[in-house]
């Protein structure tokens with residue numbers, strides 16, 4: 001299928017074409033069209049923007065956010081930036097005059113915009129979805145109606161192995177029974193012999209979350225395999241897998257470069273998904289520990305270690321913040337931490353534990369620049385980590401999204417710096433109110449059951465290099481006879497300082 005991108009008047013686009021390879025298969029003089037539903041769909045913000053300019057905009061965005069902390073390298077774009085998505089999702093609906101439609105929710109609404117030939121999606125996956133729509137019609141399968149709760153077919157998810165070509169189809173249904181299941185499967189596989197597995201996922205909740213808990217394999221092995229960075233990966237329906245395989249390799253290469261592994265290090269891969277980073281770096285490290293919340297992803301990660309015959313990697317199913325805190329409490333030694341959290345970014349709990357563990361290097365991979373910036377600021381404010389370098393990678397051409405990989409290293413002899421944390425809506429941290437002596441005393445009393453004087457607080461402030469508001473009879477000389485804060489109270493005051501984000 002030929003997807004035509006832009007009208008011939010888009011000169012800028014043609015220039016881009018020569019620099020970044022061509023998108024679609026346009027022949028000279030052929031009319032090029034912009035995606036007909038781009039305005040309503042909201043998936044692509046930049047269909048009208050030449051690719052070169054898209055990259056410049058993303059570069060500017062990252063520079064604006066991160067330049068003050070360190071070097072920002074030029075964004076790495078794609079040679080062929082169309083049809084990169086290996087995972088395609090369509091929502092099904094019944095619309096008057098159109099019948100059953102497959103498409104995407106209009107931005108910030110639950111209206112379904114029918115989609116054909118999406119610029120982002122793997123073309124075969126797009127074709128499969130349209131065929132499922134036609135099959136549903138002939139099998140008299142009704143699309144689910146969100147308002148009435150009537151109907152069966154809610155969503156279809158198609159995943160394509162970039163290297164292996166294996167294809168998974170997930171039919172998300174409101175109830176577990178698909179009428180004429182066998183015939184439906186046969187008809188679909190006849191049309192697309194490249195489909196290797198089909199699953200039913202049951203989602204009977206009134207929710208915009210696509211996948212429900214229950215799953216039933218109706219054809220094949222229930223997962224697909226793909227290759228990335230020379231390793232093979234098992235991918236289940238509910239596991240996260242980067243949607244742009246070409247750029248994922250670029251991204252991981254940069255991340256590995258930032259880690260400077262020499263072969264003996266202990267490495268943590270936090271928010272590890274199916275273990276792609278952990279297993280990519282395992283050969284260059286002594287030991288790798290992966291942590292991930294999603295059970296299916298962890299199961300895949302364990303299987304992936306086996307498939308690739310890698311045995312210096314352990315995977316744990318846990319919240320990354322909780323897990324890292326346990327590592328910090330156990331005083332485990334870690335040399336390098338890769339962290340690749342979801343869009344909401346990391347958590348204070350995770351970052352505090354990271355600071356306590358003190359890995360030499362942190363490689364932070366982020367798909368959301370705002371939360372990345374927030375987390376970097378937090379680290380720089382609370383510790384001696386400094387951003388060495390950041391590289392934006394365009395994982396999501398034609399959309400406003402951008403991935404960034406950042407290298408942070410520990411500069412032990414550098415003083416902590418003042419970084420302003422704007423109380424922006426993006427931040428999910430609750431900035432503590434300004435800590436007064438009274439508040440510190442109250443906190444220590446409540447949390448530790450101890451009474452502490454202004455003098456003791458001032459002494460510990462002094463010790464931590466914090467500004468003191470008043471001179472609480474501090475000793476003028478080292479040997480002056482002034483009561484000295486006992487260790488127990490010192491620890492409690494330090495805890496209060498941490499609580500109030502003072503240290």
Ligand code: SAH
Nearest residue numbers: 240271272273292293294319320340341342
């Ligand atoms: N590094 C992987 C996955 C990155 S996506 C890759 O490149 O493929 C982010 C991952 O974080 C998802 O797999 C998600 O399930 C996981 N996640 C989300 N919240 C988490 C938490 N609190 N603790 C651990 N993992 C979490």
